[in-house]
Amino acid sequence: MTSRIPVVTAAESAARDRAAIDAGTPSRALMQRAGAAAAAEIARRYGDRLRGGVAVHAGPGNNGGDGWVVAAALRRWGATVRAALHGADEPKTDDARYERARALADGTLDAPTGSEAVVVDGVLGTGARGAPAPFAAAAVERMHVARASGAVVVALDVPTGLDATTGENFDPHTVRADLTLTFGTLKRGLLVARGHAGTIAVVDIGLGEAPNDVGPVLSGAADVARLAPALDAAAHKGTRGKIAIVGGAAGMAGATLLSAEAALRSGAGMARVVVAPESVPVAQTALREALASPWPTDDAALAHTVTEWADVVVLGPGLGRDDAARALAERVLAAWRGPVVLDADAVTMFAGDTARLGTLLRGRPALLTPHPLELSRLAGLSLDEILARRFDVGRELAATLGASVLLKGVPTVISDEHATLVSATGTPALATAGSGDVLTGIAAALLVHANADARATERGAAAAWIHGRAGEIATARRGGVRGTTLRDVLGALSDAWRGDAARAPYPVLAELPAVPG
Numbered sequence: 001m002t003s004r005i006p007v008v009t010a011a012e013s014a015a016r017d018r019a020a021i022d023a024g025t026p027s028r029a030l031m032q033r034a035g036a037a038a039a040a041e042i043a044r045r046y047g048d049r050l051r052g053g054v055a056v057h058a059g060p061g062n063n064g065g066d067g068w069v070v071a072a073a074l075r076r077w078g079a080t081v082r083a084a085l086h087g088a089d090e091p092k093t094d095d096a097r098y099e100r101a102r103a104l105a106d107g108t109l110d111a112p113t114g115s116e117a118v119v120v121d122g123v124l125g126t127g128a129r130g131a132p133a134p135f136a137a138a139a140v141e142r143m144h145v146a147r148a149s150g151a152v153v154v155a156l157d158v159p160t161g162l163d164a165t166t167g168e169n170f171d172p173h174t175v176r177a178d179l180t181l182t183f184g185t186l187k188r189g190l191l192v193a194r195g196h197a198g199t200i201a202v203v204d205i206g207l208g209e210a211p212n213d214v215g216p217v218l219s220g221a222a223d224v225a226r227l228a229p230a231l232d233a234a235a236h237k238g239t240r241g242k243i244a245i246v247g248g249a250a251g252m253a254g255a256t257l258l259s260a261e262a263a264l265r266s267g268a269g270m271a272r273v274v275v276a277p278e279s280v281p282v283a284q285t286a287l288r289e290a291l292a293s294p295w296p297t298d299d300a301a302l303a304h305t306v307t308e309w310a311d312v313v314v315l316g317p318g319l320g321r322d323d324a325a326r327a328l329a330e331r332v333l334a335a336w337r338g339p340v341v342l343d344a345d346a347v348t349m350f351a352g353d354t355a356r357l358g359t360l361l362r363g364r365p366a367l368l369t370p371h372p373l374e375l376s377r378l379a380g381l382s383l384d385e386i387l388a389r390r391f392d393v394g395r396e397l398a399a400t401l402g403a404s405v406l407l408k409g410v411p412t413v414i415s416d417e418h419a420t421l422v423s424a425t426g427t428p429a430l431a432t433a434g435s436g437d438v439l440t441g442i443a444a445a446l447l448v449h450a451n452a453d454a455r456a457t458e459r460g461a462a463a464a465w466i467h468g469r470a471g472e473i474a475t476a477r478r479g480g481v482r483g484t485t486l487r488d489v490l491g492a493l494s495d496a497w498r499g500d501a502a503r504a505p506y507p508v509l510a511e512l513p514a515v516p517g
C-alpha cells in the first residue's frame, strides 16, 4: 500500500502507469483495479441510490474503459446500468474495447434516460487535451442536466473538461462532480479546481511505492501526528517555547495578536508581540496571555525583548514596509540567528532583493509564508507565472531565498530544494485578512514543537494542514463559510490538533472533503 501520495501532472500520471506496466502489471489489470475500486466506492457511498439506476458516460479512451468496468461491476451487483459511448463507434484502445464488450455481455443497457440517480463520468481523463470537443461537451451538458435534477455525479480519475495538470476548466463544458475517484496518484489539477472535483478520493490501484524524488507529495493528518508529539508532562512555560512576533505598526497590532494567539493555541508557552509604541497598551488589553513590548530602539532592548528571550521569531504581521520597518527587519535578522518565520510585509519589503534576503536567512530554519502576490513581488515574476508554476516555483527559489517557501493558496505548497509538500485542507473561510497571521503563529509554534530532525518545510506543511483543518472544523460548526470568522478558526484549533480519527477504508489512500461555498 502506498504511503506517499504523489501530486502529479497528467504526463507524470501516465509515466507511473507505464512504469507499473513495464514492471509486469498488464494495463488491463490496472484498468480493472481502477474500475472495480471505483464501483466499490460508489456502492459504499451511494448504495441507497443504486436502485434509482446508474448512467455511465464513456469516452473513446482508457477513461471510458474504466467506465465500462464500473458499469459491469454495478450491473453484477444488481443495479440497472445504462451506458453510452461518446466520440467513436468503438473504443480506441484494446483494453477499453474488451471491457465494453464484457459490460454489454453482462447486461449493461444502451442509452441513459437522464433520470438515473447515479451518473458516472468516464468521458475524458488524463488523456484530455484542451477544450472538450463537441461530443464531450454534449456529454458534459447531459451530466449537468442530470445533476440539476438530483443525480450524484462521480468523475473517474478527473472530471471531464478539467485539465488534470493545471486545473484549467472549460466551463460550461466541465463536469461538476460530487465525488472524484482518482487512481493511484493525485492529479495536480484536482487540487487547484476543488469546486469541480467535489470530494476527492485517491484510490489505490497497486502502482507501488512512489519514487522518492523531489516531486510534490500530499501532506496528511498522519504526517502532522508523526511530526508533533504530545507535549512533555513535565513541561513549563519556558520549555514550551517563547515566540516573539515583530510587527504591529500603528493600527495593525491585531495582526500580531492573531499570530500570538494561534501560537499559544498550538503549544507555545509564551508569546510576546513587539509592536509600535502606540500599539503596546491596546495589545496588552486585547490578549492578556501575551506580553507586549515596543519596537526596540537600542541593542539592549532588542536583546531583552527578542534575541535573548525568544526561541522563534516571527517577522512581518502588520509590520508595514517603510524605511523604518525595513531597518527594524534588517536589525532583527542580523542579531537573531535562530528560527524565523517571515510573512506579509517582511516578505514584500525584500521585493527584487532575494539575494540579500538569502544572505540574512541562510544557515538556520527559516520559513517564508507568502501568498501568490507577495511571492510574485519578491521573486520578480508575474502573478500568472507564480500560479501556473505554483507546485514548482518554491522549490526553485528556496536556495536563493535561504528558506523554505510556503506558498499559500488552494492548495498550499511548501517546499525547499529537497522536497515539496502539498496541504489541501481549508475552506474559503480562511480567505480573509488576518488568516495568514494565524498561520504564522501555528508555524512558529511548530518550529519549537516538532521532532528535532524535522525540517522547516515539514513543520510548515504541518502548520498549513492544521490551519486548514481548523478552517474546515470552524466552517462546519457555523454551517457555512458566511458567518465564520477567524475567532471561530482560532477556537477550532484545539480540535484540529486532536487530529482525524475517521479514515476511509482501503483502497482509499486519502480523502479530501468537498469544499463548501
Ligand SMILES: NC(=O)C1=CN([C@@H]2O[C@H](COP(=O)(O)OP(=O)(O)OC[C@H]3O[C@@H](n4cnc5c(N)ncnc54)[C@H](OP(=O)(O)O)[C@@H]3O)[C@@H](O)[C@H]2O)[C@@H](O)CC1
Pocket: 014, 017, 018, 027, 030, 031, 032, 034, 059, 060, 061, 062, 063, 064, 066, 087, 092, 093, 123, 124, 125, 126, 127, 128, 129, 130, 131, 132, 133, 136, 156, 157, 158, 183, 205
Ligand atoms: N494508462 C493506464 O494504463 C491506465 C489508465 N487509466 C485510465 O485511463 C485514463 C487515461 O486514458 P487515455 O490516455 O486513453 O486518455 P483519456 O483520458 O481516456 O482520453 C483519451 C481520448 O480522448 C480524446 N481526447 C483528447 N482530448 C480531447 C478533447 N479535448 N475532447 C475530446 N476528446 C479528446 C483522445 O482522442 P485522440 O487525441 O486520440 O484523438 C482519446 O480518444 C486515465 O485518466 C484513467 O482513467 C486507469 O485505468 C489506470 C490505468
Ligand SMILES: [K+]
Pocket: 063, 121, 122, 123, 124, 125, 155, 156, 157, 158, 159, 160
Ligand atoms: K472523467
